[in-house]
Amino acid sequence: MRTSRFIGQSLRAMARYKMRSGFMMLGSFVGVAALVAVVSVGKGVERKVLKTVDQLFSASSVFVVSGGNMFASGSRGDGGRLTLDDIEAITAEVPGVEVWDPMQFQNDAQVHRGDANATVRLVGQSERAERVWVRQVVRGEFFDASEVAHSGRVALVGPAAARTLFGDDDPLGGEISIGGSPFRVVGILEAMGTDAHGIDRDNEVVVPISTMMRRVLNVDTIRAAKILVRDPSQVPVLAREATRILQERHAIAAGQPADFNIITPLDVQRLVAKSQRIIFVFLPLVAAVAMLAGAVVAASLMLLSVSERTAEIGLRRAVGARPRDISLQFLAEATLTTLCGGTAGILLGGMAAWVLGHRIGLESFFSWRAALLGMALAALTGLLAGVLPARRAAALAPAEALR
Amino acid sequence: MIELQEITRTYTPKDGPPVHALSQVSLAIARGELVAIVGSSGSGKSTLMNVLGLLDRPSQGSYRFDGEDVAGLSADQQAGWRNRRFGFVFQAFRLLPRATAIENVALPLLYSDREQIDGLAVAALASVGLEERRNHRATEMSGGQQQRVAIARALVTSPDVILADEPTGNLDAKSALEIMALLQRLHRTGRTIVIVTHDAAMAEHCQRVARIERGRIVADERIAKPRDAALALASSSTPAALEETA
Numbered sequence: 103m104r105t106s107r108f109i110g111q112s113l114r115a116m117a118r119y120k121m122r123s124g125f126m127m128l129g130s131f132v133g134v135a136a137l138v139a140v141v142s143v144g145k146g147v148e149r150k151v152l153k154t155v156d157q158l159f160s161a162s163s164v165f166v167v168s169g170g171n172m173f174a175s176g177s178r179g180d181g182g183r184l185t186l187d188d189i190e191a192i193t194a195e196v197p198g199v200e201v202w203d204p205m206q207f208q209n210d211a212q213v214h215r216g217d218a219n220a221t222v223r224l225v226g227q228s229e230r231a232e233r234v235w236v237r238q239v240v241r242g243e244f245f246d247a248s249e250v251a252h253s254g255r256v257a258l259v260g261p262a263a264a265r266t267l268f269g270d271d272d273p274l275g276g277e278i279s280i281g282g283s284p285f286r287v288v289g290i291l292e293a294m295g296t297d298a299h300g301i302d303r304d305n306e307v308v309v310p311i312s313t314m315m316r317r318v319l320n321v322d323t324i325r326a327a328k329i330l331v332r333d334p335s336q337v338p339v340l341a342r343e344a345t346r347i348l349q350e351r352h353a354i355a356a357g358q359p360a361d362f363n364i365i366t367p368l369d370v371q372r373l374v375a376k377s378q379r380i381i382f383v384f385l386p387l388v389a390a391v392a393m394l395a396g397a398v399v400a401a402s403l404m405l406l407s408v409s410e411r412t413a414e415i416g417l418r419r420a421v422g423a424r425p426r427d428i429s430l431q432f433l434a435e436a437t438l439t440t441l442c443g444g445t446a447g448i449l450l451g452g453m454a455a456w457v458l459g460h461r462i463g464l465e466s467f468f469s470w471r472a473a474l475l476g477m478a479l480a481a482l483t484g485l486l487a488g489v490l491p492a493r494r495a496a497a498l499a500p501a502e503a504l505r
Numbered sequence: 506m507i508e509l510q511e512i513t514r515t516y517t518p519k520d521g522p523p524v525h526a527l528s529q530v531s532l533a534i535a536r537g538e539l540v541a542i543v544g545s546s547g548s549g550k551s552t553l554m555n556v557l558g559l560l561d562r563p564s565q566g567s568y569r570f571d572g573e574d575v576a577g578l579s580a581d582q583q584a585g586w587r588n589r590r591f592g593f594v595f596q597a598f599r600l601l602p603r604a605t606a607i608e609n610v611a612l613p614l615l616y617s618d619r620e621q622i623d624g625l626a627v628a629a630l631a632s633v634g635l636e637e638r639r640n641h642r643a644t645e646m647s648g649g650q651q652q653r654v655a656i657a658r659a660l661v662t663s664p665d666v667i668l669a670d671e672p673t674g675n676l677d678a679k680s681a682l683e684i685m686a687l688l689q690r691l692h693r694t695g696r697t698i699v700i701v702t703h704d705a706a707m708a709e710h711c712q713r714v715a716r717i718e719r720g721r722i723v724a725d726e727r728i729a730k731p732r733d734a735a736l737a738l739a740s741s742s743t744p745a746a747l748e749e750t751a
Contacts, residue, residue, distance in 0.1 A: 107615050118603035417599045420560060421658070422588025422616035424581045501561040504595070 112434040116442070119407070126403050126436070127443030129396010130483050134444040134476035137389035138451025139458070141472035144381035146455070146464035151377070154297045155370055157236060161334040162200075164341050165365040166192070166348070167326045182323055183361055186311075188351055189327045196343045198336040202329040203227055203234035206314045206321070213267065213307055214279040220266040223306045224280065226314020234328050242274045242289030245310055253312040257285040261293045262304035278307075281318050285309065296463040341366045386472075393479050396440070400487035404436050408491045415495050416503030429496035436488025437481055444480030448473045506665065506697060507534040507557065512566035514552050514720075526552040527563070528720045534699065536665070539692040539731070541708035542701045544717035551670060553717060554701045558591050558668045559583040588616050592659025596671035598651040600643035600658075606630060607639040610657045617662055629657040633687060649680030656687060666697045673707055682741075685710050685734035710734050 116123045159165070166189060168182030186204055193199045204227070211224035231237070232244045245256045257278060264273045264287075273287045294303035315321055331340055341364045348354075348362050408415070415428055423431075452468050459467065514527040526549045534540055544550040555561035556568065559575060568576040575586060587593075592613075600609045611626035630636050633653040643651055652672060659667050669688065673681035689710060692698050700711060708714045709732045716724040 111615055114604070114608065118601075413599060414601060417601075418612070418616070419584065420558070420587060420593045421613035422584050422662075424584040424616070426581075427584075427616060499561075501555040504555075504560065504599075 108430065108434065109438070112431065112438050115431075115435050116439055122403050122407060123439050123442075126396075126400040126439045126487070127446065129393055129399050130440040130443035130480040131396075131447040131450070133389050133393030133396055133483075134447030134473075134480055135451040135454065136392055136447075137386055137476045137479070138448050138469060138472045139454040140385040140389065141382065141469040142452065142455030142467055143458050143464070144378075144385065145469050146459045146467040148374075148378060148381070149467065150297075150464055151374055154299075155374060157294075158328075159365075159367045159370045160236075160330070161367055162331050162337060163367065164329045164331070164337055164344065165326060165363075166329065166344060167363040167365060168323065169361060169363070182325065183352055184324055184327075184348075185322060186324060188348060189324070189329070191351060192340075192344045192347050193329065195347060196340050198331045198333060199340070200330045200332045201230050201233055202327055203230045204311050204324045204327045205231075206311060206319065206324045208314075208319060211280065211307070211318075213263070215267040215276065218267050218269070220263050220305075222260075222263045223301060224314070224318065225306055225308045226311040226318070227308055228311050231308070234330060237294065238292045239289035240292045242287070244289055250310040250312055253316050254310055255283060255285045255313060255317070256288045256310065258289040258291050258308040259287055260291045260304040260306040262302060263307050264290055266305075280307070280309070283317060300462075337366050337368075386475075389476075390479065393483050396443075397483040397487050400436060400440060400483065401490060404432060404487055404491035405494070408432065408495045411495075412498065412503050415498050416500055416505075419498070419500035419503060425496040428498075429492040432492035432495050433485065433488040436491070437484030440480045440484035440487065441477065444477050447480070448476060451476070506536045506571055507532070508567075508569040509533070509556070510567045510569075512553075512556060512563045512568065514549075514556060514561065515564045525720050527556065530566070530717075530720070530722055532715060532722060532725075534666075534697065536697055537692075537695055538713060539689070539698045539711045540700070541711035541714045542699065542717055543703065543705060543708045543714055544701075545703055548717045549720040550701045550703075550717050552720075554668055554670050554699070557666075557699060558593060559587050584616070585618075588613055588662060590665045592656075592662065592664040592667045594652070594655050594659050594667065594669035594672045596674040598643070598648070598655045598675070600651055600654055602643050605640050605642055606635060606646070606654045606657075609643060609654055610661055612658060613662045619662075625661055626657075629661040630654070632660060633657045647680070648676050649683055652676060652680070652684050653687065656684070656691075660691070666699060667691065669698065669700045671702055671704075672700060673702070673704065679738070679741075681707070682734050682738045686738055689731075689734055 166184065168184035189202060189204060193202055206226040208224045210221050213220045213222050213224070227235070229245055229247045229250050239258055244258065245254060249256050257280070259267070259273055267273065267278055268276060273290060276287045277284050278287060279285070291306065291308065296302050309318070311324070315324070329340065331337060345364050349360065352361060354360055418428060455468065459465070509530055509532040512527055512530045513525065516524045516526060518524065530553060542550050542553060552561065556563050563576055567574060570590065575583070578586065601612070607626050607630060610630050614622040614625060627636065627639065630639055633656050635650060635653055635657065638646065638650065643654065646654065672688070673684050676684060685707060688698055688700065700707070702708055709728065711728065712731055713725070713727050715722055
């Protein structure tokens with residue numbers, strides 16, 4: 103039989119048995135949709151994470167985070183005993199440190215301006231933050247060392263916080279109130295969007311670290327510090343030395359749980375790799391299971407179809423179909439059906455990824471590899487589902503099938 | 506054209522003694538004949554039809570078609586023969602119910618190795634007078650119309666022989682006559698037609714009647730003046746007359 107006549111008739115058969123085709127498509131449809139959506143969103147998240155990681159964890163940086171909890175869940179600061187003196191001790195003792203910046207913060211801090219209220223992430227940093235965290239001010243200026251030394255009441259506002267508090271007014275030189283004290287806005291921070299932790303970095307207000315510790319929070323600890331070394335190869339040395347110094351200063355015996363975390367770019371890479379494994383191995387596995395279930399459904403429907411269509415098979419044999427024509431017919435019907443399901447799945451999965459990505463603030467991304475893999479899996483599902491029914495159909499003797 | 510020599514077909518059920526559906530059947534059919542094979546239910550007439558149409562293999566005996574031994578062909582070769590040489594018409598029409606008339610007629614062309622198939626199905630449908638119903642589904646047609654579609658399907662590959670198994674068995678008297686008239690018309694254009702039927706009255710429309718009983722041919726006679734179905738159809742105006750004619 104000619105291929106074009108053959109595909110045409112398989113498509114017509116699909117159209118004739120709409121219900122059966124629909125159910126057969128379901129498995130590959132759901133499987134491929136899940137695969138494409140998950141991998142596309144996963145890729146979007148990966149890009150976002152890598153971008154954030156790039157921003158935060160350059161190859162020559164070491165993080166010191168307060169608290170004994172893992173970095174991935176965020177530093178909670180409870181029981182943290184990390185101080186500015188700790189970090190100064192590390193940077194004084196270990197050679198090769200280029201620059202460092204401490205950090206203290208308060209989520210959901212209330213900031214006012216007249217009648218306008220904003221709930222922001224209030225961050226305390228040093229004048230070196232601009233260099234260490236690579237975040238510029240787009241208008242105005244970063245506060246300087248003397249403001250940090252004197253706990254000055256100056257603030258940098260993110261674009262979102264600025265809009266909430268100032269509306270159409272120019273925030274530069276304006277006054278805002280934090281914890282009842284007036285602060286002067288000296289700079290507008292560059293926009294960064296939402297980071298990998300879901301924190302809206304544009305809704306931040308940054309004040310000098312000293313001001314944050316003494317005037318706002320009244321604490322003598324910091325949450326974290328980022329230390330940059332001149333030579334990336336120094337990172338492991340710094341991490342090891344920092345651990346030793348902090349254990350000594352905090353009187354933590356060997357084997358005791360630490361009340362701090364040292365995080366190097368390598369740790370972050372491991373963490374990213376781990377999450378990638380989850381996204382790119384585990385979740386597609388779930389999709390594959392969905393497709394397998396679909397294949398079982400498709401196979402049983404095809405088998406049922408063979409017994410239902412025995413008379414048709416007999417007729418086709420009578421008018422000249424060879425056993426392999428019958429076999430190919432059922433195989434093609436199964437495969438074309440699952441491929442149609444797969445195509446619809448790619449459309450839905452792509453749309454779902456777009457909508458989902460849009461909602462959680464990712465750049466939209468469509469994984470062609472997932473789509474191709476999905477189609478390959480859909481075709482395989484069809485072949486697997488069709489092979490047994492096809493063999494059974496082809497084995498029918500014409501006279502018997504016609505009876 | 507067709508030569509059966511001492512054909513035997515024996516079925517061996519899982520439990521029970523062997524069944525001899527055909528025993529020592531010899532039959533020769535010449536090109537252009539209109540033959541009826543008449544027998545009661547279980548006489549072996551359908552088995553004979555299946556053997557003639559290469560739908561079943563004889564257990565013993567020889568089957569020559571135009572001098573060629575066809576009983577020994579492979580399954581694929583037999584499929585090709587069925588496609589080119591035979592057209593089948595069945596009692597229950599056997600149309601694909603969800604397909605249109607034209608799709609049903611075109612079905613054998615799917616398995617044909619011909620280059621040009623465009624227009625063949627339409628022409629076949631036109632030859633049975635159903636061109637205008639080409640896009641109607643089988644389920645939307647009367648029994649007589651469905652059987653005409655089935656005959657068009659049998660004609661579409663221009664086969665040498667048309668094998669019709671109880672072609673009027675599921676039809677009322679008038680439709681049965683119409684189908685018979687159609688088969689007679691096809692015969693007059695030179696086609697070889699073999700009709701298997703239990704209905705002796707229908708057999709009277711054929712040139713030759715072979716009677717089969719318990720798997721053997723017991724009589725084979727020529728009819729000097731076969732009844733003309735078209736004439737009967739035209740002259741019958743009342744249902745009673747129709748019944749009589751049929």
